Amino acid sequence: MTPTSTTGTSAAGTSAADTAASAAANLPMTKALNAGLRQAMLNDPKVILMGEDIGPLGGVFRVTEGLIKEFGDKRVLDTPLAESGIIGTAIGLAMRGFRPVCEIQFDGFVFPGFDQITSQLARMRNRHEGGLIMPVVIRIPYGGHIGSIEHHQESPEAYFAHTPGLRVVSPSNPHDAYWMMQQAIASNDPVIFFEPKSRYWPKGEVVYAESGIDLHASRVVRVGSDVTVVGHGAMVSVLLQAAEIAATEGISLEVIDLRSISPIDFGPILASVEKTGRLVVAQEAAGFVSVGSEIAATVAERAYYSLEAPVLRVSGFDTPFPPAAVETHFLPSPDRVLEAVDRVLAY
């Protein structure tokens, strides 16, 4: 137990006890993120949190629960309801030497802050000819599968991946969430941190001793030999389910968790495609001009002679995210992934 922890009942207190007392814990991603934020705040007094409802409420997803009680309202800032204001003032705070972590309440609410992210935050170091750093993290809960209303289930990661100056990452499990949050906060570049809402609650093991992997590394999470399947965030669990089903049919899928959307670590992807000769990329976002498109293009450029079939994308449709009643028809499912697997195997 650290000296600053006063209670064992809050989420922060529990994770503090876990951090000190055990080498690992079984946590949902929300609590893993909470523990990662808390550890970063303990490590560096310049780390501050900003956002709407992140104080006494702990955020609408409770990711910041208990942190204002432990660190006070000078480190956890409940802000006015204005996304451009949150990000624009975070830029000023970063100029002053702070390391702000901004919470955007839902994916669809980031756009009022889009100009400050793309025209200011992403370019500030470049405009200053290297004279300053912009260590700002913007946390964005994203993606579907939670049955919510409009603007609450979006996957806008491609907008940010398209913007030079930003780094974009998305964890798929609690262990990565805990460590990637700390790594993102420690980065001297701005990081857009996409948190897959539908993976907020399933528990997973968090190993406190070490991350075991770089923030921007992709990772093979299931070894296979017939088809490579790549995804990020919530899609990784869909790919793993598809691989389980495929195995019963005698088809071996190699599953890669992208983890970082910008930059993309192509090494493991290319190595896998050289082995399997077939690639399917899956994402919740619309497929047109998407992260999956970038992977398909790069693999075509760099692994052309290894490919036995065209690279296929399994995506959300090129439509607005639909009413929740039909979201399961919109979102890539294990069956939709397997349909694409069948097609690449038909070549």
Added chain:
Amino acid sequence: MPATRNEAIVPEVAPPSPSVTATRTSVAPSADGPTVRLLSPSGAFAPSAAAEEYLPYLDRLTEADHRRFYRDMVVVRTFDIEAANLQRQGQLALWVPSHGQEAAQVGSAYATRPQDHVFPSYREHVVGMIRGLDVVDILRMLRGVTLGGWKPEEHGNFHLYTLVLAAQTLHSTGYAMGMTLDGSTGTGNPETDQAVIVYYGDGASSQGDANEALVFASSYQTPQVFFMQNNHWAISVPVSRQSRSPLYLRASGFGMPGVQVDGNDVLASFAVTAKAMDDARAGHGPSLIEALTYRVGAHTTADDPTKYRDPAELAYWVARDPIERFRAYLKGRGVEQEFLDSVDEEAKDFASDTRRRALEIVGPDTSVIFDNVYAEPHPLVAEQKAWLGRYEASFEGGQK
């Protein structure tokens, strides 16, 4: 009062319609108007009623300060004209004139202290000069050899120009929040307490960011002055399209003091800003100043104001020129003609020296494309930098 387009915005100094110009140009500020003014348009010391509480701030100014105010206004105007010439001759991509706004800028800049931070928009050339910036650094940006131009920490904490209107208001508010969080302000020591001044304009006042900055500033009680130069035109759109009520009144809606000052009066501009910055450093929170002035020239060298402005309006404001006004005031104080002449000479020398140095600006090499996009290694950018190097080296002579 005659019903004119701008009446609601600038009740005391509004340009009248041409038919009433003759009867209005000699009218002194009304005794009970809201505008803080110390000098009449003809340069007489004639404080308005609203100026009463600011009179003590004039005691801070020495004779040398008065001369410095005049010198800086004359020098920047001469430089401004020379820079516009450089643009016309193809030596700058663009020029952004400050002609007519010298008093608002010089007066407010001299109200800052060395420990303060200044966030300009993109027209505050003389503010930069006063904070220690070499104006050639501004020209470097407008000549297209850099996106920035200087290191703020080495030039009086004068931050970079921001070309997306009002974006800098939020940066300045965040910076001021940081001053509060790290305990650098409001301690009661005016020698070390810090504050922020941010410049923006009547056009930018309509931006969401300007309004969000005022909300955040008020919520967190930042040590900050919002210095809005109402120069009456946002390129071709008059201030009446930005606001139906005087802009300084917006401050009360955000819960902070707001004051309207005659921005063509350098002494009044200094006095109101000195009070506002003192209050900010002392921990009394943010405030807003609306400085009434006029963009005598074009918005930029890409603009043609003759297409949308009434010549009578321009004449009205030229008659209230900030430099002429202050020169008349100084003469009334007994400043000798030799000094005024020497300033003109100095300004000419400054402008020609700046021209020579502008033409000597050296462009960057192609590494500027890639360096400093990220602080930490980035494989894609590194790969593309290496590729461009190989590609261009493949041409005869090693350079495309």
